[in-house]
Amino acid sequence: MAERIDGEPVLSLSEVGKGFHGTTVLDGISLDVPQGQFVALAGPSGAGKSTLLRLVNGMHLPDSGTVRTLGENPAACSRGRLRALRARVGFVFQQFGLVGRLTALENVLMGSLASLRLPRYGVMSYPRAVRARAVEQLDRVGLAELRFQRCDTLSGGQQQRVAVARTLLQGPELILADEPVASLDPAASVLVLDTLKRISAEDGISVVCSLHQIELALATADRVVALRGGRLVLDEPAADLTADRLRAIYDPGETRAGQAEDRDGQADVRDGQAGACVGHAEARDGQVEARDG
Amino acid sequence: MVSAAPVRRAAAPVSARPPVSSRAVVAAALLVAAVAVTWLAFWWIGLSAASLAAGLDDTARLLARMWPPDLPGAADVARMVAETLLIAVAGTGLAALASVPLAFVAARTHRGPRWLRPVARTVVVLTRAVPTLAFAILFVRIFGLGPPAGALAVAVHSVGMIAKLLADAVEEADPAPAEAARACGAGEAQVAVSAVLPRVLPALTAIVLYRLDINIRASAVLGVVGAGGIGVALQTALGSLNYHRAAGIICVIVVLVLLLELLSVALRRRTGAGRAAGTRLAAAPEPAAPPGARSAAAPGRAARRARPRCPPGVPRTTSAGTDGGCCGRPARSPSRRSSWCRWRR
Numbered sequence: 001m002a003e004r005i006d007g008e009p010v011l012s013l014s015e016v017g018k019g020f021h022g023t024t025v026l027d028g029i030s031l032d033v034p035q036g037q038f039v040a041l042a043g044p045s046g047a048g049k050s051t052l053l054r055l056v057n058g059m060h061l062p063d064s065g066t067v068r069t070l071g072e073n074p075a076a077c078s079r080g081r082l083r084a085l086r087a088r089v090g091f092v093f094q095q096f097g098l099v100g101r102l103t104a105l106e107n108v109l110m111g112s113l114a115s116l117r118l119p120r121y122g123v124m125s126y127p128r129a130v131r132a133r134a135v136e137q138l139d140r141v142g143l144a145e146l147r148f149q150r151c152d153t154l155s156g157g158q159q160q161r162v163a164v165a166r167t168l169l170q171g172p173e174l175i176l177a178d179e180p181v182a183s184l185d186p187a188a189s190v191l192v193l194d195t196l197k198r199i200s201a202e203d204g205i206s207v208v209c210s211l212h213q214i215e216l217a218l219a220t221a222d223r224v225v226a227l228r229g230g231r232l233v234l235d236e237p238a239a240d241l242t243a244d245r246l247r248a249i250y251d252p253g254e255t256r257a258g259q260a261e262d263r264d265g266q267a268d269v270r271d272g273q274a275g276a277c278v279g280h281a282e283a284r285d286g287q288v289e290a291r292d293g
Numbered sequence: 294m295v296s297a298a299p300v301r302r303a304a305a306p307v308s309a310r311p312p313v314s315s316r317a318v319v320a321a322a323l324l325v326a327a328v329a330v331t332w333l334a335f336w337w338i339g340l341s342a343a344s345l346a347a348g349l350d351d352t353a354r355l356l357a358r359m360w361p362p363d364l365p366g367a368a369d370v371a372r373m374v375a376e377t378l379l380i381a382v383a384g385t386g387l388a389a390l391a392s393v394p395l396a397f398v399a400a401r402t403h404r405g406p407r408w409l410r411p412v413a414r415t416v417v418v419l420t421r422a423v424p425t426l427a428f429a430i431l432f433v434r435i436f437g438l439g440p441p442a443g444a445l446a447v448a449v450h451s452v453g454m455i456a457k458l459l460a461d462a463v464e465e466a467d468p469a470p471a472e473a474a475r476a477c478g479a480g481e482a483q484v485a486v487s488a489v490l491p492r493v494l495p496a497l498t499a500i501v502l503y504r505l506d507i508n509i510r511a512s513a514v515l516g517v518v519g520a521g522g523i524g525v526a527l528q529t530a531l532g533s534l535n536y537h538r539a540a541g542i543i544c545v546i547v548v549l550v551l552l553l554e555l556l557s558v559a560l561r562r563r564t565g566a567g568r569a570a571g572t573r574l575a576a577a578p579e580p581a582a583p584p585g586a587r588s589a590a591a592p593g594r595a596a597r598r599a600r601p602r603c604p605p606g607v608p609r610t611t612s613a614g615t616d617g618g619c620c621g622r623p624a625r626s627p628s629r630r631s632s633w634c635r636w637r638r
Contacts, residue, residue, distance in 0.1 A: 057476060087478030097473025099491050110487055114478030119486030163473070170477055 008071060010035050010174050010206040011056055016065035018051055025051045027230045028065070033174075033208060038200045040221030040238070041210040044250050047227040049210040053176045056208070057089045058082045070173055087114035090167030092177040092196075092209075096159045100152030104143060104162045107151055108134045111169030130169075137165040141195050157188025164195055175200070177209040181216070189213065193220045214246045355536065362544050363537035365526065370545055377522040377549070380440050380515065381508040384447025389501045392452045396459035397485045402468065405481050417460070421453030425511045429520040440521030447508045447515070455500050462496035463489055506557055513546050523549075 009032040018026040026048045033039055041049050054060040055067050058074030067074055072085045090111075098107045106123050112130045113120065120126055126134075138144045141161040151159055160180055167175055177196065181189035193209075197220050200207045211217040217224055218238050226234035226249045234249060335341065364370065397403065399413035428446035436442045466489055474488040516524020523546060530538035 059472075059476065083478040083480065085478075086476055089476075091473070091476035093469060093473055093476075095469050097469040097476075099470045099488055101491050101494075110474050110479065111477050113474060113480070113483045113487060116483075119480075119483045121486050121490065166473075166477070 009033055009068075010070060011208065012068040013052075013055070014066055016052075016055060016062045016067060018048075018055060018060060018063050025230050026055070026062075026227075029227075029230075029232050030065075031225060031232065031235070033206050035173075035206055036200065036204040037206050038197060038220065038222045039206070039208045040217035040224045041208060041227065042212075042214070042217055042224055042234075042246060042249060043210075043227035044252075048230045049227055050178050052227065053091075053178050053208065053210060056174075056176055057086050057091055083114060087170055088173050090170055090172035090175040090205075092160070092163050092167055092175065092180045094179040094182050096156075096163045098151045098159055098162060098166075100150065102151060103148050104138060104151055104154065104158075104165075105131075105134055105147040107162055108138055108147075108166045108169055111137075111166040114170065134165070134169055137168040138162070140168065140199070141165045155188065156184045157191055160184060160188070160192045161195055164192065164199070168199065172205060175205055175207045175209075177207065179210050179212065182212060189216060196220075214243050214250075218243060218246065358536040359540035361537065362540035363535075364541040364544065365538065369526075373523040373526055373542075374545070374549060376440055377512050377516075377524075378509060380443045380512040380520075380522050381447060381505060383440075383444040384512070385451055385501060385505045385508050387444070387448035388451035388455055388504065389497070391448070392456035392459060393490075393497070395452065395456040396463060397489070399456060400460040400463040402464055402471070402489075403481075404475075404484075413456075417453045417456045419453070420449055421457065423450065425450040425508075425515065426518060429515050430518050433519045438519040438521075443512055443515040443520030443522055446520060447512055450511075451504050451508060455497075455504055458500045459493060459497055462493040462500075466492045502560075506553065509553055510550060513549065 011031070011033040013029050013031045016026060016029045017024070029048075029052065041052065043049055051060060055062055056069050056074070058069075058077065061075045069085060070088055072081070074082060074085060077085060103123070109120070109123065109126050109130065112126065112134070116126070116130070123131065135144060135147060138147050141164050143158060143161055143165065146154065146158065151162060154162065164180075175196065180196070181192050184192060193211075193216055196207055196209065199205060209221070211221075218241060221238045224234065224236060224238050224241055224246065225232065226246065228249055234246070365373070395413050395416060398405065398409050399417055403410050425446050428449050429443055432442035432445050436445065470488040470492065471484050474484045479487065512522045512524075514524045516522040516526065517528050519525065519528070523542060527539060527542045527546070530536070530542060
């Protein structure tokens, strides 16, 4: 397995393009995500956010440009290597992707399948150590009490936290979240995002999370990246952004000329960006140390 | 004609004769053709009122020789009935085991090697096309007379149907858990067993029980070709011209089938499958369900009902892919909901 060289970005896209049935969805996207950073991916529906996330773990392959995830190129991976890569990349879906008829614990255990050779059916078919770790992860998202409850009896927010626990059981180095709170009520949204944020900070896991809620994105993320019409139109530390500027991304009235202007201005910002991001990461590290102490 | 009616209202009465449509002509032609073909078939095979009348005498003589029916001893009846049931159970069990992997490979959602799916589809179609009795004749030649040949015949013919219906259920199942498991790095076999099988298990149970129902009927006549069960006794009695005994055995078969029918109706009523009236099991009658199904499902169902629908003030999501769902529960359109989902989720 290709190991990431120290200091290399966890995720690196360069000039990535992708289309479906002749329609361009992503166009010339370049993006580096360093370790431990929480990136919010904003943009109106159809901007290409989901496609971008799916390119990262090889669920889609790019038409042009290259994707490097944890030092691997998903497009060049064999089936087995792609599975090994996916095991290191967590993915949280908007619709949770849980089996409603199974218990929370069994759904979490599915996160360990990549590390096990044979198919598993039922909680007791998983090794004891894995079961213990699964309960631990459920405890981390605050649902250890509900581990034997059927998932279709849980609330939306609880289901999404079960999905996060499943992802954690993989022991991921990068978590991708595709609108994880889009179908949750505000309180549950905050809880799920706080859980993701806490985990990102505690384990130094990078998170790329697409979000529609502007305030949530600004409050949670270290850095906000915005897409519009398949192009990257904004990439700044969350601290430097105001809600109004981010809201403008969603404004349907904004002209293409305005976008182009934005993009031109963007290039300068991006040049200065790398340094800003590193500084940001350092600040975050300091935070973690302070918490540990 | 119709559009002109209001204008001529006071004059001639409005015509009640509908216009002659091409559809009506085709329908009439098809009906005439069907009657003609049926009559041709009667003529070809020599089925006529005269031949039926001629057979009446023989029928009367046969019935006279059969009366009174001679029932075999209770022990014999029990043994024959048990053997018939066991052939059906063994055959159905074997078929259920074999059809699960076959169904997953035959489903459109299969992601493994490309060539596997057509192969699986072919197996499904072939085993479904050949009747149980044809397989029984074949297997009696291969494995000799007796129940093993019968059980195998039942199994091979059932594989096709169970796999076909289960593959439909697999295709209907929510793809999200499978996608999530794949995103975790799980292999295809793991995805099938851990993420999809739990979802289609109720459907599998229903299909297998329904198939068992069919197979018990089928295994009652398998003995006629020497493949074990109560039919062997019938064949022996007829072969030795012991018509009283043959009539007795036919009575036993009729009672057996009636009892099974009553049992499956009772089961269906208990499991509340009738509530899903209007759902079809691939144009087949409602499947009998496992006796424990309802009690097992009840707590979950009750809990789901008790949960508040959606707190006020929660915004309905508008993004693509969450059509009108809220609180994490997608609002499915009725067409997406299969009979399997409704039967028991």
